[in-house]
Amino acid sequence: MQTSTTAQPTRLPRAIRGVNIYRWRRRGGVVLAYVTLLALCAVILLPLGWMFRAALTPDDVSVFTIPPEWFPTQYWYWDNFTRALSNPLQPFGLYMLNTLVIAVGNIVGTVFSCSLAAYAFARLRFRGSEILFNVLIITMLIPWQVLMIPQFLLFQRIGWYGTFWPLIVPSFTGNAFFIFLIRQYMRTFPRDLDEAARVDGAGYWRIFRSIVLPLSVPALTVAVVFTFLGQWNNLLGPLIYLNDNSQFTVAIGLANFVTTAGTQWNLLMAANLITMIPCIVIYFFAQKQLIGGIASVGLKG
Secondary structure: OHHHHHHHHHHHHHHHHHHHHHHHHHHHHHHHHHHHHHHHHHHHHHHHHHHHHHHOOOOOOOOOOOOOOOOOOOOOOOHHHHHHHOOOOOOHHHHHHHHHHHHHHHHHHHHHHHHHHHHHHHHOOOOOHHHHHHHHHHHHHOOHHHHHHHHHHHHHHOOOOOOOHHHHHHHHHOOHHHHHHHHHHHOOOOHHHHHHHHHOOOOHHHHHHHHHHHHOHHHHHHHHHHHHHHHHOOOHHHHHHOOOHHHOOHHHHHHHHOOOOOOOHHHHHHHHHHHHHHHHHHHHHHHHHHHHHHHHHHHHO
16 A cells, blocks of 8 residues: 555656646647748748739839849839729720629529539439439530630621620530539438428429528539639630720730730739739638538538
8 A cells, every 4th residue: 555655646747747748749739830831821922022012113123133022122103003904005994894794794604504403413303313414524524625616616606706795605504513513512401401391382493592592602602703713814715705905804904914025014013913802802701601612512522
């Protein structure tokens, strides 16, 4: 008994020391993770800082310096942003409006067509549904460049060349990736919701409109954000179908800033920063739904 009583006080401090060492190691790991993340954020923000410095540089000062200046310290020429938007040869404000019209049209078409198709594949039982869905997935393997010339000839013959219609109407025919994404999310809903709605007299359209569609907001948000980013940065499509300066989009406007005669890098960087604002705003407004939608599809789909 004396041996056990004398050994007990020596074991307790060792246990306490072990717990303290574990806590310090855990805190050290958290601190190291935050320091690493801050260092990575600094590396990512360096090009943005250089863009901001270049956008504030006057015309008579070169934006390229040795060593490079990553953040503005000397020049604060804010008129470059106004000049980038109000250039009569390149009306960047009009370009942004045109791009917004195309993006909104594609968002409406994508949400409408993809949600309906996903609902049919996820909640309805009909013969050949699996075969049709497999064919839909196979179409994701076809690159857009293969269909570029046939689509151009089709839209030219029906008189849509030089308009926004070739850039908006195809979105109403569905997108295989978004149909797959929304379908996987809709399949996570319990079938009891549909059965209870049918007992109350609701049909397929009522179930889709009142139950399935509101529950699918996270997945639809993912489709909306991805569609907006895709159309906002789309260069090849507008370059093929648009032939008037008053119809050009943001991507074409940024490409036109780079000329062989002499590029105004300060105005180009100012225009780049302006075009980033809508994407950042949409991300902050849809951040919660966006992350929740991707996580839910990844875990349950």
